[in-house]
Amino acid sequence: MRLTRMFAVSMAILALLVGAMLGRILWGEWNSYRAARGGLHALQLVQQGMVAAEKLSFERGPMNAVLGDAVPPDPAKRARLAVARAASDQALDSLAAALAASQDQSATVTSIRAQLIAARREVDAVSALPPAQRTPQRLTAAVEGMFALIPVVLDDVTGYAGAAEQAYPNLAKILMKARFAVELREYAGRLGSRLTVALASGQPLAETEHTQIQFLRGQIEQLRHLIVMSTSAIDRDPRVLAALRTMDERYFTSGLALVTGVERDSRAHQPYGMDTAQFAQRYVPFMSPILAVRDVLLEAALDQARQDYDTAQRELLLACLTGGAIVLAMMLLMVILQKRVMVPLARTTRALVKLGNGDFSIRVHETRRHDEIGDLLRAVGQLRAAGLEKQQLEQERQRLIEELRLRADTDYLTGILNRRAFTAAGNQRLRRAREHRLALAVILFDVDRFKAVNDSHGHDAGDQVLIRIAALAREQLRDGEILARYGGEEFVIMPGNCDLEGARVVAERMRRAIEAAPLTLANGHVLHVTASFGVAASEGPHLALDSLFHAADLALYRAKHQGRNRVECEAA
Structure with a gap:
């Protein structure tokens, strides 16, 4: 696997692992936040449920006054009952709205409303009767109808409290004591309501009523003990201690004393x-401190729940910010690694591969980085520079070798091949002619009266003659024909794939060209130069270069002795 692919796979795996870890953390924090939010809402439902229970209990005070009212009825008592009923309805409406906001499909509020309407209808029916017809049974039934509402509400409160305690386990004891305070207020109200029949009828309490009153006193005392008993840090809260003292002073001293009387x-x-109205006016205010205890406990629970909710919200936000920072840091790290490591490394790898293959055309950019990648790039640049220098040196070496080879094969004066180079090239052509059974020809020629030129005009003039002859010969030759200086003023030509007649034509063309090109010396003297030619050709398996040279030499010798400036042929 290539390093770039391995890097991509590694980064993908790392991203998945980090994403899974962050997802798990965020999911946990979200659940904690959602539980805290749900718990806070459940606690608010507890508070509203307790308020609803308290309002329903409070409604029994004005109700008792109306049940004991004379004929004609007292409008003030009816007005107080209407206000109490409106307060109860409003508390139930608030509870229903809170339940709807939480999408709770509970039908408890609807059931309570139905029972409440039936209980109020009974109260109104009894209060409409003349006092003589308000029998203890009818009065008790009316009171009991209102009593039956409270357990239903408190059952719902218990359910809300359970949901709140799941989110805030540390609030369990506080909520339990608040529930005890609500029950204490209910039992205190029931204790006062037990006197309604006797106060309304002016008759003594029945023995069963005395027994029920004692039972309620026991329940009230037990609930007080549970509330006052120290079980958590909330019991040392100054607000709670003050509320408990007021409750003892007001209800457990003055309120119970009124019942005892x-x-x-x-x-x-x-x-x-x-009568019942006067008793309610005196007794109900003594129960207010009980509600104060409930309110203090609920306020403390709500404060703690809000703190926990704020903490959960902050931790969720912190987790989101931290997760986002980690993701951004990881993405930035990937970009940095990709841009500053992987991309330069890939480019450097390609550069090294090309350098290893001898390709120095790749461009290595200069860098100012002072890290390992920068060192690597600078090293590659130095390697490329060294490779280029080596390549240039190698090219210079090859050029020098080629120049030396060329000088070894070239006549230094005329610039054409020398005798050694001609012999090597001729042998190659000889082998090819043998393989393909082709004709091979050799033309030898030298400058006529060359010694006289040297003697009369100097060796520089002789050199100019040789240079001019070589230039004319090159101009007359075609591709595939070899020209060389054979020695002194003597030159040799080997036409390509040419028989004796063809070689003679070449030689004659060369002779006329030399004759027709006089040479003007540096001193202004004009030299008319001619050359004599000996041509030889042969073919077959016994073809030999020495035989060709020998025959051509004989023909050249004959041309010299027959008057010069002519072409003679000889079969090899």
């Missing part, structure tokens, strides 16, 4: 000195 008058068969 009614009981005492009942046992003594003495007038009560008050």
Whole structure:
């Protein structure tokens, strides 16, 4: 696997692992936040449920006053009952709205409303009767109808409290004590309501009613003990301690004393000195400190829940920010590694491969980086520079070798092949002619009266003559014909694939060209130069270069002795 692919796969795996880890963390924080939010809402439902229970309990006070009202009824008492009922309805509406906001499909509020309407209808029916027809049974049934509402509401409160405790386990004891305070308020209200029949009828309490009152006193005392008992840090809260002191002073001293006075008058068969309305006006305010205890406990629970909710919200936000920072850092790291490591490394690898293959055309950019990649790039640049220098040296070496070879094969004066180079080239052509059974010809010629030129005009003039003869010969030759200086003023030509007649034609053309080109010396003297030619040709398996040269030499000798400036042929 190539390094770039391995890097991509590694980064993908790393991204998946980091994403999975961050997802797990964020999911946990989201669940904690959602649980805290749900718990806070459940706690708010607890508070509203408790308020609804308290309002329904409070409604029994004005209700008792109306049940004990004379004929004609007192409008003030009816007005107080209407206000209490409106408060109860509003509390139930608030609870229903909170449940709807949480998409709770519970039908409890609807059921409570139905029971409440039935209980109120019974109360209104009894209160509409003349006092003589308000029998203890009808009064008790009306009161019991209102009593039956509270357990239903408190059952819902218990459910909301359970949901809140799941989110905030540390609030369990606080919520439990708040529930105890609500129950204490309910039992205190029931204790006062147990006196309604006796106060409304002016009759002593029945023995069963005394028994129920004692039972309620026991329940009230037990609930007080559970509330006052220290079980958590909330019990040392100054607000709670102050509320408990007020509750003891107001209800457990003055409120219960009022109930005791009614009981005492009942046992003594003495007038009560008050009706149900007067009793409610005096007794209900003594229960307010109980509600204060509930409110203090709920406020403390809500404060703690809000703190926990804010903490969960901050931790979720922090987790999101941290996760985002990690993702951004990882992406930045990938980009940096890709841009500053992988891309330069890939380019450097390609450069090294080309350099290894001898290709120095690749361009290596200069870098100012002072890290390992920068060192690598500079090293590659130095390697390329060294390779280019070596390549240039090698080219120079080859040029020098070629120049030396050329000088070894070239006549230094005329620039054409020398005798050694001609012999090598001639042997190659000889082998080819033998293989293909082709004719091979040789033309020898030299400058006529060359010694006289040297003697009369100097060796420089002789050199000019030789140079001019070589130039004329090159101009007359075609591709495939070999020209060389054979020695002194003597030259040799080997035409390509040419028989004796063809070689003679070439020689004659060369002779006329030399004759027709006089040479003007540096001193202005004009020399008319001629040359004599000896031509030889042969073919067959016994073809030999020495035989050709020998025959051509004989023909050249004959041309010299027959008057010069002519072409003679000889079969080899």
